[in-house]
Amino acid sequence: MPPTPKLIVLALNPELAYSREIVRGVGRFLTECTGYEGALMAPSNESAMYGMLRNAAGVIGMHLSNTYLEILRERQVPAVEVSAARETRDQPRVLPDNVAIGRMAADHLVEAGYKRFFFTGIPNHWYSRERFAGYFAQLTTHGFDCHDAPHDPHVFDEWLPAQPRPFAIFCANDIRAYRVVHSARMIALRVPQDVAILGVDNDELMDEFMPPRISSIDANSVRIGYEAMRLLDGLIRGEPAPQHILRVPPIGVIARQSTDFLQIEDEAVQQAVRYIRDHCGRKIGIADVVDHVCVSRRWLERRFIEVLKRAPAQVLREARVDRARSLLLSSDLSISEIAQKSGFSSPKQLGETFSNVAGESPREFRQRLRQKA
Structure with a gap:
């Protein structure tokens, strides 16, 4: 009989486009490398997670709690983190190049002809701060300023109608971008004529039912999943853990209706x-x-x-x-x-x-x- 496949636990939230694409990338690697099988489990499902971890050969996860990590260390089960919510983590990590994502956003919105630029994100999340840093730096090279939009939804809804038009908002992810679209529609702001909105993660599922369709940066999450599984495979086979974070470059802007307007006065x-x-x-x-x-x-x-x-x-x-x-x-x-x-x-x-x-x-x-x- 063939040997029993080793279990890889994917501790990911399937509601997020980022997680779903990572699962695709892991699956792509598993089609090329036999001997493994994957199991998807939301980290919030604690009872099921504890059972999975007892049989796991390795874990790829987001927001792994200290309790989970302690169990993995005790059992000497390697784990690869694919979340950049927190800056300081001990285990190996494969992450998007968030600074490059921010630069890409700036180039896209400048090319569309906008002159006023804002950012809205999640200040206590590291990836959001990195994306803002890249966005700000690249806008500076183009000769433009960038300002933080309010992050609190209620304050944002009061702030939005007071802004001189047109302007552009780069959102740290697509969930935030759809929230901005909803706020704009509630006060009859035209997207993209009055406000251009750009997100990250290319969430095509949400994009199907909420017009206008959102322009988004494809962070190359499939590649992140593939590289995370490649790294985990090496750790399982006894290779040393890398001493640095593996960064994966973004694919590019998937331009749709929310930025499809040329703000060119001539x-x-x-x-x-x-x-x-x-x-x-x-x-x-x-x-x-x-x-x-x-x-x-x-x-x-x-x-x-x-x-x-x-x-x-x-x-x-x-x-x-x-x-x-x-x-x-x-x-x-x-x-x-x-x-x-x-x-x-x-x-x-x-x-x-x-x-x-x-x-x-x-x-x-x-x-x-x-x-x-």
Whole structure:
């Protein structure tokens, strides 16, 4: 008979998108590495957790209590933490790169043309403070200030209608973002025309039933689950625990309705950017953009530099790379097919442009974020 699989306890809250994606990542690793079976259990279910821990070979968890950790230490059962709520933890950890998430949020909202920026999060949670730090630092490099919005829901609801419009709010997670959307709807604020709202975790389940659809940063939680299980597998086999936190880079902004509005005062530039975004998958050039806007090429190039600090050709390149990046992550299309659907003349042009903008080749990007050979 085959040996009994070793039990991996996933002490995670399945109501959270972050947890569900981690489970997917663990499952992906288990399909590649035999000898394990997983069991999902909410840490709040104490009686069931105690029973599970007695038979566990390893644990991947969030918010593991000191009582649970003491049981694991006594039984010499390794555990990997995937929560960044608290800064100081003794066990190995695999976490999102929260500072990079904050920087990514700033870049997205600045590119949309907003000039006033706020953040709302959970001050006593470490990951929220890290995301704010990245957001604040990146906005500073763009020449903008950033302010904390009230964190208390009742105070926030009084604060929101008093803000000059338009403005943008980066929320520490999607749950907070949906709360902001609800508050905006209650006072007839238009999203995104009056307020742009950006969350984190890409909670597609919630997104299905609460319009407008929320733009969100995909924190690469599937990869976090995969790497956490890879680390746990090594610990079970006797490898030493790492001395540092393993950080996983975010995938990118999943742009939806809540930030899909260009706050660009120059109407011609706004029309040009919209045309580029809508048609970048075709083999258009700057001449096509000029024809659409009905201005001279020299005038449009000058206005792009003045308003966006980038030339039209650069905006077109970035739009095509964004489209290619999305296809690399969401499809199994070949590099050649992605080049064609992203408006590039050849796979070589895609590779060169993608490397210049993203710092790695399309194939490297796909392998890094999807763990595909």
